[in-house]
Amino acid sequence: MSRAPATTPSRAAIDWRNVFFSVLVPILAIFTALLIGAGIIWATGANVAAAYTGLFSGAFGGVQAISNTLVEATPFMFAGLAVAVGFKCGLFNIGAEGQLAMGAISAAVAGFAITGLPTFIHLPLALVIGALGGAFWGAIPGFLRARTGAHEVIVTIMMNYIAIRLTDYLIKGPLRDRNASAPRTPNILESAQLPLLLGPEYRLHAGFLIAVIMAFFINWLLNRTTTGFEIGTVGANPGAARYAGISITRNFVLAMSMSGALAGLAGAVTVLGVERNLKASFSAGYGFDSIAVALLAKSNPIGIIPAAIFWGALRNGAGLMQLQSGISINLINIIQALVIVFVAAPDIIRLIYRIPKTGDQQAVFTRGWGS
Template structure:
């Protein structure tokens, strides 16, 4: 307008109505119009891979301390610490090494197991990682547009519910049936995610509040359906009938291992999301909106449409995670079909620095925690809750990069602008 100076989104200032050259100004790391949620996402994504590695390392060290000081041998040795301090340190080393050794063997390869199924824990790791990859991608994609998709749990549940209706209520030829189940799950998750995207775009409703509330609605809705329309008449529990064989993912390595073809779907999703974000026009718009919504709007991008479409795609990915749970491992629908996957997906996305391949490897790590945690509990007599503590500590340190930097005296590298 006449009489006012105009500030461009990049930080350059144009004099009023003079048509003169723009004067370059340093780009601000966080524009004033940015919401608090976007600032947090930007801060988390600004860290490098080393911060993620150090966060995992610190979490494992603290977990080791908890293991040591809850071990009976350590507590006994501490009773005569001043007489024989070496015995205490030996007991600490034995407790921690046995626990983490059992976790590693259970997640990868255990030569001491009597069965091949027990030896090759890597396949159990891949089984646990499959839904985490897909749900982690769902959260990652929303992060790149500056949105917190906390509703992965609800989207997983709705995706599994839609897939279940097609999988155990409809009879179709093999091959076609599985494809129909996959598409139904994607549609169910997309619809649930799309609600949050639409409300964000059209009313400005905060996506965190909306998605959390949708999680509660999804749990109650599926529980109602399992007690009524979808209930297995042969069971007194609120569960669905078993999926038809034609609607389930084939096992990749035979009946001795649970790893299934849903893993292939998850890996394909990583390639697709990577291409979408880095090679497509839509992905460029997403990254631009995530970096600076006002600048994107000024450049002619439809920010509202971006919010809606990204939540549709994000919900579809989470819905596919529900499909892999139902048609890959669980076989029957229940109210706890999502388990802790929705929460773990947030951690996986944070640990992966909101990149598709980073999310993939972070999901493998958390799959290893889940697969190895059982082995640690059985073979090292360590509570499986310790694994949950380690995972939670990873969340803490990943979400606070300055804390990790201060612990290891790492200087933050200041950059002009923000890399999308």
């Protein structure tokens, strides 16, 4: 009974060969997507070199650019973690968008309506309230899935639309700052602001640090605790979970609440760290991007850190790319979509680059309408 080389890694040991192959596919996916993107740029008659150098220096050319990339990456990190936690439980949370909006509005209210607290209480409180707002919005589809079988994919999408209408109503109605011309909430108090990490001339705020810490925390939670064991069992085989005495309802609700809380934090740190208030046109496409980030990271919490930074870089670099080559910012969306096409179907990449199959197969899985 000797140790076989190609088994899945244990909790303790790291199998470097597996790590290499699991990183190889996403990198080749990115490479291939950029290649196709270059084809599109070339087809529209723009300068490929100018576009991509613009994209790169926009994202990483100098401290200011890097700072902005990390600021962009922060909400993706939280929201990507949110999706990853759902996947672990076999749930596909497409509702990061709505949970993020609920988190943002909750944090904003906590930021401007609660007064007279010192920063070390007010800021954490605002973050927690933001997380709770998202958790509440996530718990509903989790509960409905567990109790009624309503598939979380459709329910979370519907919850997104409802959240957008609800925040729109709140921002234009009861929570509107009467002194501002455009509809927005009042500014949050200074005691609820996330501190800037590199001084006032850079936007990088402490939310980025919280996101990185959170990634490690979630990784620990999912792999080393009884809660993680339960969520993972429910996700991998609900029948076995029931047999083992693990409540499916409880874990569906728990996982979706955690997922919602993480998405809520994405909204909260954006309000408390960057925007300082909530405007009517706040969130744009975080929901789908967070899925992309989670897929790119193969739903591994640590992997989400580089995946989110890559995503932030694409977004942040797009402006300079447009400036230097005249190509539309929307090209980035196509490149992003292609990246996840290839990540979601790694067999395509394996086929193109003739990579042998490794031990681990699908990193993520969801379930259909039936079960």
